[in-house]
Amino acid sequence: MVMPSIDNLIPSLRENGVVGAGGAGFPTYAKLKPPIEYLIINAAECEPLLHKDKELLKRYGAEVLEGMKQVRSFLGAGEAILGIKGKYHDIIDALTPLLEPGMRIHPLGDFYPTGDEFVLIYETIGRVVPPGGLPFQVGALVMNVETVLNLVWNRPVTHKYLTVAGAVNDPQTVRVPIGISLREVIEACGGAAVDPYEVITGGVMMGRYIQNLDDPVTKTTGGILVFPPGHPVIERYRKTPDEINRIGRSACDQCSFCTELCPRYLLGHPIEPHRAMRSLGFSVDRTAHVLGTLFCCECNLCTMIACPEALDPKNVCAMNKAELRSQKAVYPESGLHRPVHSMREGRQTPLSRLIRILGLHIYENKGPYTEMNWNPARLVIPLKQHAGAPATPVVSVGTRVREGDVLARVDETQLGASIHASMDGVVSQITDKAIEIERG
Numbered sequence: 353m354v355m356p357s358i359d360n361l362i363p364s365l366r367e368n369g370v371v372g373a374g375g376a377g378f379p380t381y382a383k384l385k386p387p388i389e390y391l392i393i394n395a396a397e398c399e400p401l402l403h404k405d406k407e408l409l410k411r412y413g414a415e416v417l418e419g420m421k422q423v424r425s426f427l428g429a430g431e432a433i434l435g436i437k438g439k440y441h442d443i444i445d446a447l448t449p450l451l452e453p454g455m456r457i458h459p460l461g462d463f464y465p466t467g468d469e470f471v472l473i474y475e476t477i478g479r480v481v482p483p484g485g486l487p488f489q490v491g492a493l494v495m496n497v498e499t500v501l502n503l504v505w506n507r508p509v510t511h512k513y514l515t516v517a518g519a520v521n522d523p524q525t526v527r528v529p530i531g532i533s534l535r536e537v538i539e540a541c542g543g544a545a546v547d548p549y550e551v552i553t554g555g556v557m558m559g560r561y562i563q564n565l566d567d568p569v570t571k572t573t574g575g576i577l578v579f580p581p582g583h584p585v586i587e588r589y590r591k592t593p594d595e596i597n598r599i600g601r602s603a604c605d606q607c608s609f610c611t612e613l614c615p616r617y618l619l620g621h622p623i624e625p626h627r628a629m630r631s632l633g634f635s636v637d638r639t640a641h642v643l644g645t646l647f648c649c650e651c652n653l654c655t656m657i658a659c660p661e662a663l664d665p666k667n668v669c670a671m672n673k674a675e676l677r678s679q680k681a682v683y684p685e686s687g688l689h690r691p692v693h694s695m696r697e698g699r700q701t702p703l704s705r706l707i708r709i710l711g712l713h714i715y716e717n718k719g720p721y722t723e724m725n726w727n728p729a730r731l732v733i734p735l736k737q738h739a740g741a742p743a744t745p746v747v748s749v750g751t752r753v754r755e756g757d758v759l760a761r762v763d764e765t766q767l768g769a770s771i772h773a774s775m776d777g778v779v780s781q782i783t784d785k786a787i788e789i790e791r792g
């Protein structure tokens with residue numbers, strides 16, 4: 353497959369709506385800022401039950417490597433590295449002969465969270481991003497597998513790859529039109545295996561609890577996970593801030609397991625969730641205890657795995673972090689930089705342990721790619737699926753659109769990315785949040 357050079361692609365990334373497909377949806381054109389020493393492609397996929405990146409590499413591995421080559425050249429990077437779990441021998445064996453000079457595959461251990469940007473950077477190039485810092489500060493840029501594909505395919509982003517897993521009859525990885533409802537995707541995968549059912553999108557560890565199954569798939573939906581009500585994973589997501597604080601205050605015995613297993617603490621960042629928990633019971637000097645929460649990546653390991661009392665240090669950290677950020681709090685320079693913990697290697701959490709503890713072993717841990725034909729009657733396409741400003745509609749109610757037509761753009765002066773129609777149809781409604789298209 354012959355692809356246009358990246359110098360020609362860069363101007364079209366914004367118009368094509370290419371954003372990070374694996375996280376906050378940061379617009380890709382704004383991320384590619386040379387010079388960078390290391391380009392790292394994140395194929396770690398460490399969330400349990402998700403298989404999307406692995407399946408994309410099986411089908412489109414050559415295109416991913418071509419994208420790596422192009423982006424590496426554009427960034428002037430000395431090395432482009434594909435970080436993937438070492439257990440995927442078949443993919444590594446298939447792609448290794450296609451590597452060109454300056455490219456390598458880094459086999460990762462089967463731990464959570466190897467897909468965390470900071471952890472991935474440490475594992476692949478041995479550098480620690482400073483607390484509160486960004487990857488470019490250590491000469492690295494991290495991109496998701498699907499983002500690289502969207503870049504090299506050089507066309508409007510209208511569809512999303514995701515894995516449907518958990519209590520569904522037919523777990524699989526599918527390509528779906530952006531704007532389709534979660535309910536329709538679950539039904540297409542054989543429907544839920546339990547009735548009633550609850551849903552988390554994104555991933556078990558860092559996902560979002562869904563209150564409305566008519567919510568649409570967006571450019572950053574990486575997975576749809578179905579569970580019976582009362583499943584331990586669902587129970588963790590349903591706790592209210594009041595419950596989290598009240599129970600935490602009375603039950604935390606300060607064992608500090610949450611800190612001892614925290615992946616950012618183990619990298620030497622001054623985040624100590626047990627201190628944030630201690631602050632719940634204190635009325636004085638609270639700030640000193642919670643300042644480190646500024647460096648929490650919300651990986652949820654402390655809550656889902658570490659805490660023997662089933663408390664929720666992650667959300668305590670997240671709530672404190674939000675409050676501290678609104679106050680523009682700054683961590684003092686002294687104490688900011690610590691060495692990587694000497695026990696880090698031995699304290700990593702194997703994915704198999706995580707699957708067992710969270711009661712996920714009863715579900716099929718596979719998600720083979722299946723090509724599907726979608727025929728939704730209606731799509732709801734959000735105007736904000738990316739970091740930055742929401743897109744402004746450039747169509748009106750009644751406008752007839754074709755798949756790939758631009759529906760909304762972000763002003764050139766602001767960070768953002770365009771939004772496109774993901775099927776042929778007619779614009780039936782425009783709100784301040786979304787554009788609806790009806791087939792017809």
Ligand code: SF4
Pocket residue numbers: 603604605606607608609610611625626629658659660661662663664665
């Ligand atoms: S692991 Fe749980 S009980 Fe122990 S300090 Fe952390 S929050 Fe408290």
Ligand code: SF4
Pocket residue numbers: 610613614615616617623624625647648649650651652653654655665666669
């Ligand atoms: S969620 Fe918990 S384990 Fe993860 S970084 Fe934050 S404090 Fe550490």
